[in-house]
Amino acid sequence: MTPQEFAKHLGANYPDHQFEIDPLNENCVLIPLQLVPQCFELLRDDDATQMDYFDFSTCVDHPPDRLDLVYSMYSTVYKHRIQLKVVLDRQNPCVPTVSHLWVNANWNEREMYDLFGVFFPGHKDLRRLMMPDDWEGHPLRKDYAHPNLVVRPD
Amino acid sequence: MDLVTAYTGQDVALVLIMLLMLALILGFIAGSSLILIWAERKVAARIQNRVGPMMTGPRKFAEFSMWTGGLLQTAADAIKLLVKELIIPSKTDAIPFIAAPVLIVTVCVTAYIVIPFGPAFSVSDLNIGVVHVVAISSLTVLSIVMAGWSSNSKYSLLGGLRSAAQMLSYEIPLIFALLGPILLAGGLSMQKMVLAQREYGCWFLLPSLLGFLIYYVASIAEVNRPPFDIPEAESELVAGYVSEYSGMMFAMFFLAEFANMFLVCSVAATVFLGGWLVPFMPVPDNPTPVYILLGILTFFLKTSFLVFIMMWIRWTFPRVRPDHLMNLGWKYLFPLSLLNLLICAGIAVLKDVYKLNGWGISLASLGALAMVMLLLQVVRIPRPDTFLEKA
Amino acid sequence: MLIRTWWCALTSPSDDGGALRTEEFELNMGPQHPSTHGVLRMVLKMDGERVVDCDPVVGYLHRSIEKMAENRTFTQVIPVTDRLDYCTSMTSNYVYVLAVEKLADLTPPPRAEYIRVIMTELNRIASHLLWYGTFCLEIGATTPFLYSFRDREKVLDLFESACGARLLYNYIRIGGVGQDINQKFLDRMIEFLDYWEPIIPEYEALLDENPIFYNRTVGVGTVPLEMCRSYGVSGPNVRAAGVAEDVRRDDPFAVYKDLEFEIPTEKESDVFARYRVRMRELRESAKILRQCYEKIPSGPYGLPLNYRFKVPEGETYVHIESPRGDIGCFLASSGGDKPWRCKFRTPSFVHIQLFKKLLEGVLIPDIMAICASFDIVLPETDR
Amino acid sequence: MTESVFFYLLSGLVLSSAWSVVRNENLFHAGLSLILCFVGVAGIYMNLDAPFLGAMQVLIYAGAIAVLLLFGFMLTHDLMKARHERNQHLAGILIPVLMALLLVGTILNAQWHASSGQPVNFGVASLARRYMQQDLVAFEMVALLLLASLMGAVVIARKEEGSRE
Structure with a gap:
């Protein structure tokens, strides 16, 4: 299924939301924030898509106000892969968890909480994964400043 | 030597001679351990397609061939360990911590008393020879448990627990495997064992081959050598009960392990392979010096052959899981050793009633073994299909 | 008074209902443990010998490669990706370079494609040999380690002659490869394959027929297929569960389309099956290398690019087959000469999450056998 | 003459290790001194020309039973905080005294038939x-x-x- 068919399929299931292809990445569909757990559940369980293999989920930080959250899933049955992007507000990014759908998402979300500060309500044990527990700040954010972080001269 | 075997006579002279003999044994053990450790590293190197220690030792020898290089390597290691500082961690309780290596070496030395190196050539031929060795070597469990508990760290505790379980459960098959030859020889003393084998005309290996195999496997487990070295399995328990020891104490454990290995192999050689019986030479009644030397030589050849096999096994087999180890010990070795007792009893009856000579006995024992193989086929372990269909 | 004390001593039921209750104790298989492939720390709750609960803790080797990538130009990031997984740095280079080429839609010359495939397959052989040696050490057999490293040396010599480095190559560049490989390299490669292929049965002979190894691995650490799916297991570990899934076959990149090789699979998905799959994969890689030897065209080995070229704005996700599983790179570029965001999806990150559920009720020696059978590597997990 | 010297030495060893089994704070040390006591008893057997019995004593008591005892010590949790019942002083004094009287009584009025001189073959x-x-x-x-x-x-x-x- 090509991304366009994905968008049509999702549009059919959720008529009052519109889904379009992300201009930056032709294999990615932009989905609204409030649909996150149901739409993933639909993609996983619906026998037209059967996305049973969760690749990864990560954030792309656009400093002034936008924080994109990109999920990537693959179906071992139909052999097609899709990325889904959710746009979050940068001040207090908050997205419901999908770790109950794929166990693999658990650590990915913990890493995003640790490195980007994205909060996942519903996640069972949300604590820092990479950094020591008493670390403050979120290193992978663009505006992260730390005494021993040396920015290479251009 | 006759004065020693008399065992009665003036007490003071007796005690002096006993001390002299013990000093002799200690020197022998230290020397043999040095050579054994060097030999183990050479055999391991040969199996692993490398050369092993070459740098220490006489330069001329090293060029000659791989097997003659690095002779003084173990001496160098010993000196290094001597110089190392003895660290006793703060929270350990000192008495058992220090007592453990001391105990393991003394146990090993006392067990050497009864080993008959040559015709009348053993320190003191106790008439409870075999049982003496087994009883004394059962104390090594104690020293490992002490080391495990007193070094006060989880890993050594686990090592101590495992070794206690392993050693206890392998003493039983060890003793029962020895019962076969004891039954054939009609006595416990080691010299009597060797003389009985001469009288039977064939080594006790043939009538109780099963006993020999069980004894050999159980003795590898008793000495904690791979594939049964779970107490100090590097990959899991760091170094098991030895992980807190350093310097000379660690060397003592190391020395004791090799001395125990040599002890166990020499008992096997005496009991099963006819200690100092030169294979095809009739034994003269009054032992001439030439025959004594030849006897000692054959004894060392047989023991070193068994030691070589132990080293060979060490570097080819992976480690056994503790519960497989227990299950092997209790479910397979123990019943088989009882079966071996049965076979030996049958052969003893054949010997007394029908006066069979050496060849007759070996034929009878081969027949009995065929029967055992048949029995084992019936009890074959089922294997899942992946293993059968070779990819 | 005497009788009373006696009586209560006899009749007082012991507090835990009579059954001997051994205390649970916590064992810290810490970052410095000799057999945890790098710095994985497992907090184990033990009951005697049996594991009650295991909580893997990662992050001890976190160099934040993704933050470093954002500070470097596109070509300067390549040596950083070497350190992502130092056992197979060719594949991490390759996945990053593929992502950049897809964004900047560059197509490398065919000769470069073949050189890349040769290098990744050689790297797969080296990584599997390293795995075989350490796996046998976990089980307790020390000799196979020496055999596998003796042969791995020969592969590393090949790498050294091609790109000057033995472990971290910085060889696959954007638009092609670092240096060209001459005919002498190819002949030495074939010479190595001729020497090495008859030796693989020698490795297996050491372990396959061995009842101790067979007892330690068959039926241990079995991962059912739906567990593989929900955890996102990939590579040899999922092929051991009976599914012929391989990125080189399902989503072919470079020249894998016109090379033929099968995907070895097993059925039981236990430690023994994973071992069998990897041993058969060694043979497949050798077969691929021989085909590349015949089919490699001549011509340029790279595109002339100035070292600070700009990549048009966009995001993409690309994944290839590394010896440990399916490694992916999500690259976002904002039109500058530095990547805006570069995320690596690594297989070991996924496989370590399995241990939490897999190690319950397992004996200590099995922990090592199971962890080693998954071929996890910590730099890849912590990034 | 040496037999009696060894005898006194060994019985001293046995008595002192038995005393330390009772009085020792650290349970593990108590277990160790129990083993020392068993080995001492085995030594006495050997001294009385019963080597087989001595070897059996070492093998069974010191080698197996005592080690299993230590095994039990190592498995139980927080060994050092073993509870000390202090309130059984009366029983603590009464029972040993009774035992002592009983033993001395039997020893005194038992008829010891003198040994017949030549060593009995107790193989x-x-x-x-x-x-x-x-x-x-x-x-x-x-x-x-x-x-x-x-x-x-x-x-x-x-x-x-x-x-x-």
Whole structure:
């Protein structure tokens, strides 16, 4: 299924939301924030898509106000892969968890909480994964400043 | 030597001679351990397609061939360990911590008393020879448990627990495997064992081959050598009960392990392979010096052959899981050793009633073994299909 | 008074209902443990010998490669990706370079494609040999380690002659490869394959027929297929569960389309099956290398690019087959000469999450056998 | 003459280790001194020309039973905080005194028939022959007792195994 068919399929299931292809990445569909757990559940369980293999989920930080959250899933049955992007507000990014759908998402979300500060309500044990527990700040954010972080001269 | 075997006579002279003999044994053990450790590293190197220690030792020898290089390597290691500082961690309780290596070496030395190196050539031929060795070597469990508990760290505790379980459960098959030859020889003393084998005309290996195999496997487990070295399995328990020891104490454990290995192999050689019986030479009644030397030589050849096999096994087999180890010990070795007792009893009856000579006995024992193989086929372990269909 | 004390001593039921209750104790298989492939720390709750609960803790080797990538130009990031997984740095280079080429839609010359495939397959052989040696050490057999490293040396010599480095190559560049490989390299490669292929049965002979190894691995650490799916297991570990899934076959990149090789699979998905799959994969890689030897065209080995070229704005996700599983790179570029965001999806990150559920009720020696059978590597997990 | 010297040495060893078994704070040390006591007793057997009995004592008591005791110590949690019942002083004094009286009484009025001088041949063979002929019944009874205790141990272990799963 090509991304366009994905968008049509999702549009059919959720008529009052519109889904379009992300201009930056032709294999990615932009989905609204409030649909996150149901739409993933639909993609996983619906026998037209059967996305049973969760690749990864990560954030792309656009400093002034936008924080994109990109999920990537693959179906071992139909052999097609899709990325889904959710746009979050940068001040207090908050997205419901999908770790109950794929166990693999658990650590990915913990890493995003640790490195980007994205909060996942519903996640069972949300604590820092990479950094020591008493670390403050979120290193992978663009505006992260730390005494021993040396920015290479251009 | 006759004065020693008399065992009665003036007490003071007796005690002096006993001390002299013990000093002799200690020197022998230290020397043999040095050579054994060097030999183990050479055999391991040969199996692993490398050369092993070459740098220490006489330069001329090293060029000659791989097997003659690095002779003084173990001496160098010993000196290094001597110089190392003895660290006793703060929270350990000192008495058992220090007592453990001391105990393991003394146990090993006392067990050497009864080993008959040559015709009348053993320190003191106790008439409870075999049982003496087994009883004394059962104390090594104690020293490992002490080391495990007193070094006060989880890993050594686990090592101590495992070794206690392993050693206890392998003493039983060890003793029962020895019962076969004891039954054939009609006595416990080691010299009597060797003389009985001469009288039977064939080594006790043939009538109780099963006993020999069980004894050999159980003795590898008793000495904690791979594939049964779970107490100090590097990959899991760091170094098991030895992980807190350093310097000379660690060397003592190391020395004791090799001395125990040599002890166990020499008992096997005496009991099963006819200690100092030169294979095809009739034994003269009054032992001439030439025959004594030849006897000692054959004894060392047989023991070193068994030691070589132990080293060979060490570097080819992976480690056994503790519960497989227990299950092997209790479910397979123990019943088989009882079966071996049965076979030996049958052969003893054949010997007394029908006066069979050496060849007759070996034929009878081969027949009995065929029967055992048949029995084992019936009890074959089922294997899942992946293993059968070779990819 | 005497009788009373006696009586209560006899009749007082012991507090835990009579059954001997051994205390649970916590064992810290810490970052410095000799057999945890790098710095994985497992907090184990033990009951005697049996594991009650295991909580893997990662992050001890976190160099934040993704933050470093954002500070470097596109070509300067390549040596950083070497350190992502130092056992197979060719594949991490390759996945990053593929992502950049897809964004900047560059197509490398065919000769470069073949050189890349040769290098990744050689790297797969080296990584599997390293795995075989350490796996046998976990089980307790020390000799196979020496055999596998003796042969791995020969592969590393090949790498050294091609790109000057033995472990971290910085060889696959954007638009092609670092240096060209001459005919002498190819002949030495074939010479190595001729020497090495008859030796693989020698490795297996050491372990396959061995009842101790067979007892330690068959039926241990079995991962059912739906567990593989929900955890996102990939590579040899999922092929051991009976599914012929391989990125080189399902989503072919470079020249894998016109090379033929099968995907070895097993059925039981236990430690023994994973071992069998990897041993058969060694043979497949050798077969691929021989085909590349015949089919490699001549011509340029790279595109002339100035070292600070700009990549048009966009995001993409690309994944290839590394010896440990399916490694992916999500690259976002904002039109500058530095990547805006570069995320690596690594297989070991996924496989370590399995241990939490897999190690319950397992004996200590099995922990090592199971962890080693998954071929996890910590730099890849912590990034 | 050396026999009596060894005898006093060994009995001193046995008494002191028995005393330290009772008085020792650290339970593990108590276990160790118990083993020392067993080895001392084995030494006394050997001194009295019964080497087989001495070896058996070392093998069974010091080698197996005491180690299992230590095994138990190592498995139980927080060993050092073993509870000390202080309130049994009366029983603590009364019972040993009674035992002492009993022992001394039997020793005094038992008729010790003087040993007949030449060393009795107490080798293993004669021991085995005694088992098989005169006291076969006692031998079989002991075997039954051991079998019963073995079955008991298995039942207890099986019950405990059941409770954990």
